[in-house]
Amino acid sequence: MSPHAETQLSSSAGVDTGVSSIALNAGFSGGLDGQPGTFALGAVDADGDAEVMLRVKAGDEDAFGYLVQKYRRAMVHFMFRTTRTQAAAEDLAQEVFLRVYRSRQSYEASAKFTTWLYRIATNLAINHARDTKNERPENTVSVDAKNEETGQSFDIADGSLTAEQNLVRRERMIAIRAKVLGLPDKQRIAVLMHKYQGLDYKQIAEVLKLSESATKSLLFRAYETLRQQLKEFV
Amino acid sequence: MKCEELRREMPDLAAGLTQASDPIQEHLRACAPCAAQFEELRQTMVLMDEWEAPEPSVYFDTRLQARLREQKAMETVRGPGWFGWLPRPAMAMAGALLLAVGVGIWQFGAHGSGTGDLAVGAPTVVQSSATAERGTAVGDLQTLDNDNDLYADFDVLDDIDSQQNAQPATN
Numbered sequence: 001m002s003p004h005a006e007t008q009l010s011s012s013a014g015v016d017t018g019v020s021s022i023a024l025n026a027g028f029s030g031g032l033d034g035q036p037g038t039f040a041l042g043a044v045d046a047d048g049d050a051e052v053m054l055r056v057k058a059g060d061e062d063a064f065g066y067l068v069q070k071y072r073r074a075m076v077h078f079m080f081r082t083t084r085t086q087a088a089a090e091d092l093a094q095e096v097f098l099r100v101y102r103s104r105q106s107y108e109a110s111a112k113f114t115t116w117l118y119r120i121a122t123n124l125a126i127n128h129a130r131d132t133k134n135e136r137p138e139n140t141v142s143v144d145a146k147n148e149e150t151g152q153s154f155d156i157a158d159g160s161l162t163a164e165q166n167l168v169r170r171e172r173m174i175a176i177r178a179k180v181l182g183l184p185d186k187q188r189i190a191v192l193m194h195k196y197q198g199l200d201y202k203q204i205a206e207v208l209k210l211s212e213s214a215t216k217s218l219l220f221r222a223y224e225t226l227r228q229q230l231k232e233f234v
Numbered sequence: 235m236k237c238e239e240l241r242r243e244m245p246d247l248a249a250g251l252t253q254a255s256d257p258i259q260e261h262l263r264a265c266a267p268c269a270a271q272f273e274e275l276r277q278t279m280v281l282m283d284e285w286e287a288p289e290p291s292v293y294f295d296t297r298l299q300a301r302l303r304e305q306k307a308m309e310t311v312r313g314p315g316w317f318g319w320l321p322r323p324a325m326a327m328a329g330a331l332l333l334a335v336g337v338g339i340w341q342f343g344a345h346g347s348g349t350g351d352l353a354v355g356a357p358t359v360v361q362s363s364a365t366a367e368r369g370t371a372v373g374d375l376q377t378l379d380n381d382n383d384l385y386a387d388f389d390v391l392d393d394i395d396s397q398q399n400a401q402p403a404t405n
Contacts, residue, residue, distance in 0.1 A: 003248065068295075068298065072290055072294065072295075072298075073289065073290060076287070076288075076290045076294065077287035077288070080287040080288065081285070081287060086288050089287075090290060090291060090293075090294050090297070093290070093294070094294070094298045094301055097298060097302075098298075098301055098302065098305060098307070101302060101305060102305065136383055168326060169284065172281065172284055173284055173285055176281065176282055176284065176285045177285055180282075180285070194245060194249070195249060195279070195286075196287070199247075201246070213242075216242040216243070216245070217242060219242060219245040220241050220242055220245060223244070223245050223248070223278065223279075224273055224275075226278055226282070227271075227274050227275050227278045230278055230281055230282075231274070232279040234274065234278060234279055234281055
């Protein structure tokens with residue numbers, strides 16, 4: 001990963017990369033017994049996560065907790081943009097981590113951990129989209145679907161805007177979401193990883209098992225579609 | 235630089251992930267269609283920033299921990315190793331098949347040896363293996379038959395008692 005892309009990954013993808021901020025006593029403790037973990041690492045970049053995963057393979061559950069803490073936000077965001085509700089997104093994000101845990105014995109550090117993680121996430125996202133295809137007609141995508149537990153909508157109106165401006169903003173969000181979700185599977189996943197998760201061409205190519213050149217073309221076609229379809233909102 | 239080459243670099247450029255190199259800048263200055271397309275794509279990228287995603291809920295970690303505990307418990311039962319990947323129904327089917335084969339072999343072996351015993355001709359074995367179930371008519375009759383000797387002993391005892399009672403009277 002290039003330094004630039006890594007920066008992007010940290011900011012856009014919501015990957016928590018701070019050393020002390022990944023303290024395991026914050027939220028997910030890492031250990032399965034709910035006790036605070038003792039896993040401690042220095043600054044681990046995305047490349048070093050492969051080593052962390054090898055420690056998970058060796059039975060270090062605190063190391064697994066570290067990876068969860070680091071990528072939970074990114075996974076929830078990624079899954080949210082492939083589903084309709086936060087509940088479904090969190091369920092799928094948890095499933096990603098469960099699959100990582102289940103597959104720990106077969107993990108080989110031949111690829112970057114993030115590539116492996118996003119490949120798992122992509123498979124889940126595409127399967128989920130196919131399973132729920134009939135449940136999500138593109139024109140009735142709900143951006144203000146409420147969280148089942150909190151009852152809150154993620155699309156909270158911006159207090160600094162007038163009611164009319166909020167309405168326009170809401171329409172824009174519905175349109176963006178509908179158009180992105182309306183893209184073919186690979187284009188959609190590529191856009192989500194590029195635009196919102198901050199992955200670079202090379203990583204996206206590895207996740208989708210395409211050449212870098214094909215990935216660039218794929219992304220350009222996807223953005224070109226979006227540019228035309230969202231023209232009225234620009 | 236050709237228009238096609240530039241277009242392939244546009245996503246990163248429009249998203250601000252890379253800086254336009256000199257050849258790209260030169261092309262954009264010289265090619266109006268590419269410049270217009272690039273500007274629209276850049277604005278589309280800005281628009282797409284409005285689609286925000288929520289933070290993980292406070293329940294996320296708790297639920298994940300619970301699901302991991304379930305996973306751990308499952309692995310304890312069937313192990314994470316060679317057969318850990320097998321789903322439960324497959325394990326159950328394999329177990330049932332093994333059991334069925336085992337019972338079949340045992341039955342075959344039992345019948346084979348039974349025939350041999352009959353051939354040898356051990357009457358007591360045949361008799362015991364032919365014992366009917368208790369509570370049935372045949373079973374009750376067999377029980378009565380088997381207890382016949384015992385009842386005969388009781389009769390002998392009755393006779394002794396009656397003889398002893400009769401002797402003082404005669405004395």
